[in-house]
Amino acid sequence: MDEAFTKALQELAPYARTLGITADEATPDRVVLRGAWTEERCTMAGVLHGGFLMTLADMAVASLAFLNLPKGASTTTIESKTNFVAAVRGGEVTATATPVHVGRRTIVAQADVHDRAGKLASRTLQTQAVLEG
Numbered sequence: 001m002d003e004a005f006t007k008a009l010q011e012l013a014p015y016a017r018t019l020g021i022t023a024d025e026a027t028p029d030r031v032v033l034r035g036a037w038t039e040e041r042c043t044m045a046g047v048l049h050g051g052f053l054m055t056l057a058d059m060a061v062a063s064l065a066f067l068n069l070p071k072g073a074s075t076t077t078i079e080s081k082t083n084f085v086a087a088v089r090g091g092e093v094t095a096t097a098t099p100v101h102v103g104r105r106t107i108v109a110q111a112d113v114h115d116r117a118g119k120l121a122s123r124t125l126q127t128q129a130v131l132e133g
Contacts, residue, residue, distance in 0.1 A: 057111035057124035060097035065128035091116030
């Protein structure tokens with residue numbers, strides 16, 4: 001676990017702390033965040049809620065965008081599309097975000113969420129705005 005980035009993420013986005021999201025890796029080329037299945041995060045039949053998968057992916061992409069920002073800029077999500085591929089019924093999930101486009105006004109990244117066995121659970125393509133000063 002990347003303790004320094006986990007602490008920074010949870011301070012900047014307290015919702016990450018509420019959901020127990022931690023960082024494994026955080027570079028401008030790749031961000032890996034982790035979250036756990038819990039009964040409270042499920043829908044019917046013990047399936048991890050899609051909103052949790054989307055939140056994990058969103059935080060991974062936002063973190064990647066943050067690491068690619070010019071000095072003094074901030075970011076916010078302006079568009080996000082998630083495809084759900086498989087149900088998650090236990091264990092941890094990992095979101096890996098990688099850049100598709102890093103520009104002056106927008107950053108586009110993809111985040112794949114995998115279950116503990118490495119099976120793809122969801123794929124998110126997201127656009128982040130680059131907000132100057």
